[in-house]
Amino acid sequence: MITALLIDDDSNLRNGMKGLLSLYAPDIEIVGEADSVKTGISAIEYHQPNVVFLDILLGDGTGFDILEQVMQRKGRLSCHVVFITAHEQYAVKAFRFSALDYLLKPVDPEDLNNVVDKIKKTLSASDNYAHIDLLLENISKKVDKFKRIALSTSDGIHLFEVKDIIRCESQDNYTKFYIKDSKPILIAKTLKEYEDLLSEHGFERIHQSHLINLAYLKSYIKKDGGYAVMADNSHLPISQRKKERLQELLKSM
Numbered sequence: 173m174i175t176a177l178l179i180d181d182d183s184n185l186r187n188g189m190k191g192l193l194s195l196y197a198p199d200i201e202i203v204g205e206a207d208s209v210k211t212g213i214s215a216i217e218y219h220q221p222n223v224v225f226l227d228i229l230l231g232d233g234t235g236f237d238i239l240e241q242v243m244q245r246k247g248r249l250s251c252h253v254v255f256i257t258a259h260e261q262y263a264v265k266a267f268r269f270s271a272l273d274y275l276l277k278p279v280d281p282e283d284l285n286n287v288v289d290k291i292k293k294t295l296s297a298s299d300n301y302a303h304i305d306l307l308l309e310n311i312s313k314k315v316d317k318f319k320r321i322a323l324s325t326s327d328g329i330h331l332f333e334v335k336d337i338i339r340c341e342s343q344d345n346y347t348k349f350y351i352k353d354s355k356p357i358l359i360a361k362t363l364k365e366y367e368d369l370l371s372e373h374g375f376e377r378i379h380q381s382h383l384i385n386l387a388y389l390k391s392y393i394k395k396d397g398g399y400a401v402m403a404d405n406s407h408l409p410i411s412q413r414k415k416e417r418l419q420e421l422l423k424s425m
Contacts, residue, residue, distance in 0.1 A: 179215070186205055223252040228263055235255060239253065243308075256277060269318045269321050303322035339384045388404070389422075
C-alpha cells in the first residue's frame with residue numbers, strides 16, 4: 173500500500189481528490205490531510221508518506237515553501253511530490269524542466285492514472301530527489317530560461333545542463349538524448365514535448381525524428397537531399413519543409 177498526504181487549503185478539493193483516488197487508485201491510502209504550510213510541514217514529518225499531493229497556493233504561503241522548509245530541517249526530501257495547480261504557467265514550465273509530476277485542476281482521471289503509474293515506478297527505483305532541488309532553484313530564480321533539465325529514466329532521475337545537449341532523436345514514443353561527455357539516455361516522452369521545452373534554448377526541429385542544438389551544428393550539406401552534420405559526427409536528414417527555415421537561421425547566426 174502506498175501512503176499519501178493531501179495538502180490543499182480547499183476542503184472541497186481535498187474531498188474531490190480523495191474520491192478520485194479511491195476510484196482510480198485504490199492501492200493509495202490517504203493517511204493525512206493539511207490545509208496550510210505550517211500544518212503541511214507537521215503532517216509530512218509526522219506521517220512520513222510515500223507521496224504528497226500538494227497545492228501550489230496556500231493561505232499562509234506556497235507548496236514550494238513547504239518543500240524548502242522540510243529540506244532545510246531534514247536535509248533531504250524522502251517522498252514523491254505531485255503538484256496540483258489551476259494555472260501557474262511559469263510553475264508548470266518549471267515542473268517539466270524538473271521532471272516533476274503535476275495535475276491541473278480540475279483533475280482529469282486519465283492524468284491521475286498516468287501520474288499514479290509514474291509514482292509506482294519511482295517508488296520502486298532508488299531516487300535521491302535531486303530534481304526537487306532543481307525545481308526550487310528554478311522557482312526561486314524566476315528566470316525565463318532554465319539552465320538545467322532533469323531527465324527521468326527507469327533507473328532514476330538525471331540532471332544535465334541544457335547547453336550540453338547536442339541533439340534529441342525520436343524513437344516511437346521515446347526520445348533519445350545525445351549529451352556532451354555522456355552516454356545517450358532514453359526518456360519515455362515524445363520528441364514533441366521536448367521541442368516545446370527546448371525551442372527557446374536554440375534547438376530546432378529539422379526532421380520529424382530530429383531536434384538539434386544549433387550550437388553543435390557543424391555543417392549543412394545540400395547534396396544527397398540535404399543533411400546536417402553535428403558535433404558528434406552524426407549525419408541527420410533535413411525534411412523538405414525545414415530546409416528554408418534552417419538556411420534562414422544559419423544566415424542570421
